[in-house]
Amino acid sequence: MFLGWGFLGWIILGGIAGWIASKIMKTDPQMGIIANIVVGVVGALLGGFLLSLLNVDVAGGGLIFSMLTAIGGAVLLLWLVGFFNSRRSR
Secondary structure, eight states: OOGGGOHHHHHHHHHHHHHHHHHHTTOGGGOOHHHHHHHHHHHHHHHHHHHHHTTOOOTTSHHHHHHHHHHHHHHHHHHHHHHHHHHHTO
């Protein structure tokens, strides 16, 4: 990921990625800005970790690749949370 941003950059990227992922997964009405940021940042870490397992150069991808990685990881995270919540409620 693009680590030169600092804390504020990660918050902004995480918020945007989490918001887009919540729109894709149709969970936006139940999520606030803090949840979007958390989902986006954790999704970015998850997506970066999974891509690094596949030997993808995550650090050299630039801003667009970082955003797509964060969105993909956030969508995966929201799907996993929804999957386990639906299984628990049965």
